[in-house]
Amino acid sequence: MFASIPSACVHGLDSMLVDIQVDVSTGFPSYTIVGLPDTAIQEAKERVRSAMKQAGITFPDTRITVHLAPGDRRKEGAGFDLPMAVAIAIANRSIEPKLTLPLCIGELSLDGTVLPVSGVLSIVMFAKQLGYEAVIVPVGNAKEAALVPGITIYPATTLQSVFDHVTQVHILPVQPHAIPPAAAASAIDELAAIKGHRVIKRALAVAAAGRHNTLLYGPPGSGKTILAKAVRGLLSPLTSDEIVEVTRLYSVAGLLTEAEPYVTRRPFRQPHHTASVASIVGGGRIPRPGEISLAHRGVLFFDELPEFPRAVLEALRQPLEDQQVTVARVEQAVTYPAAPLFIGSLNPCPCGYYGDPERDCQCTPLQIQKYHKKLSGPLLDRMDILCYVPRLEFDTLTQRDSDTDLVSDLSERVQHALQRQRQRFRHTPIWCNGMIPHAVMDKNCPIAEESLELLRQAMRVMQLSPRSYHRIVRLARTIADLGDSANITHLHVSEALQYRRPIQPLHTHPSASGV
Known part of the structure; x- marks a missing residue:
């Protein structure tokens, strides 16, 4: 089965849209990531495997191919962990999405906790420019993401909470838009x-x-x-x-x-x-x-x-x-x-x-x-x-x-x-x-x-x-x-x-x- 979910990464001060495409098919068990990933992305294999296990989702014991499109641009960082896990679960029919998949970004710990990543504010601003209505971000990045008005921010704490949101078992809370007051000079x-x-x-x-x-x-x-x-x-x-x-x-x-x-x-x-x-x-x-x-x-x-x-x-x-x-x-x-x-x-x-x-x-x-x-x-x-x-x-x-x-x-x-x-x-x-x-x-x-x-x-x-x-x-x-x-x-x-x-x-x- 095939599944895809939008994500993004920062390049300088700007961002680049990355389509996380996953194919789960029969064959000798393997887990391949293509699309010019860096070492941090390659190491996502073990993080995703362990996090899905902690979320109660059986990791596919088949051939898994993950493509980070476009394939001619180098990507780096651990921010693709979360969208990869969601796409693999959908492609393996472990979960069935009941809403339009939002843009996702976040690193996964081995126990399934969603960890903050860098560049979230730029990514959310970029997502708004592209017309996305919602973005799922780590709870540790929710406040900086909420600096951008006109787009819904869903803070995620665990991989399980994201699965529940996608299947509409339990919708994630919305982070309200807020710009903090400037610190007073002295x-x-x-x-x-x-x-x-x-x-x-x-x-x-x-x-x-x-x-x-x-x-x-x-x-x-x-x-x-x-x-x-x-x-x-x-x-x-x-x-x-x-x-x-x-x-x-x-x-x-x-x-x-x-x-x-x-x-x-x-x-x-x-x-x-x-x-x-x-x-x-x-x-x-x-x-x-x-x-x-x-x-x-x-x-x-x-x-x-x-x-x-x-x-x-x-x-x-x-x-x-x-x-x-x-x-x-x-x-x-x-x-x-x-x-x-x-x-x-x-x-x-x-x-x-x-x-x-x-x-x-x-x-x-x-x-x-x-x-x-x-x-x-x-x-x-x-x-x-x-x-x-x-x-x-x-x-x-x-x-x-x-x-x-x-x-x-x-x-x-x-x-x-x-x-x-x-x-x-x-x-x-x-x-x-x-x-x-x-x-x-x-x-x-x-x-x-x-x-x-x-x-x-x-x-x-x-x-x-x-x-x-x-x-x-x-x-x-x-x-x-x-x-x-x-x-x-x-x-x-x-x-x-x-x-x-x-x-x-x-x-x-x-x-x-x-x-």
Whole structure:
């Protein structure tokens, strides 16, 4: 007898429909799976056999052939266990379906429990696009699947419960559609607890308001890392669409759990400096999202930037410019969104004290030069804000007064600036000033004539590239939004230019007095 049931698997961020076709015929007992399955699918034979036994269904002692159509596309993962078991039971006439078979996905344990799999959210979105009315998913994936409206989600706990549903002995419960509220930001608590560094806090507010790439540099222990970690609190809560978008990435990467079935707070990713290129931009035979995609709509923080391999740093150049990354392999090319707020930190030199007024540097000029050469010109050109973080003086470090009022004002200004940007770009795919393309720069960033003259002088004196010019204009647009100004004035341009000073640890850097 022949039977088939629809299923699907993820390929990148998208999904592919897979028709599970089963033929049970007389002949020498065998169990063959064809259709370019991977090792996990081949091992499904024993999982399916044991799970069917626990469900009270006799496993056919005949010739079984399972085909995963289409046969020319490679499949991977254990998500085909459940549909294979159902199709085998139908083909062997162990059960008789009394409804249209829904799309099924799920891994089976040996005792018949349906286990969660990765990529369910993408599969359910794909099933809805194809017109499917219902999907059976593992109970551990039910909440993420229910993020998709307009399609019925049946959470399955055991193989027996799926058999009962198909035969209408007992219909599975329906998981109600629900999008969780976004987690509240905690900007005041995180930033206000940091003593001093008011200039840096202002710069980070500008970065958060327009998604501008930022580089913090200064001596060890000056507060670069803690400041970077506090930036996420300044960002606005995730919208409903953003929750689905980010959760989809984490679902494909297999990072969701039954306890945390979706992402409700903006991501903060801090990879170690030993990370490989594939782990940062994505990779694998069937590419999975890398750190830059997992930080999408959130913050990607590279601590001790020059310690990362040169290949990793250079791999950031294209994603930081295009807000997406394409990972090409022999079998396929996959594109993932990659629009995080990038923040990097570094010391002035390997020992960290070059130019420090209180401690002597132990590095040779050659070591310092080699250290800074790890950051190429094209990469630095993609940084919008470069800030020196000085060491704090004792009086500033021990002051009892916090910056609650300052941080509260910055947070309010950031939210108002973000609202202005949503209004400005409401009919476009742009969602922040850092993404304004060159073609609409003049329309969205009107600059007064006196400001143009200031930019002209800065281009000549600072030897700025055209890319740097456009980034300064975008930065000035964000500063103007923070000041609730429709036009960009020379004050906004002046502040933007201050953030483009080249990295050089001099004694003339702003003092650590907390201004």
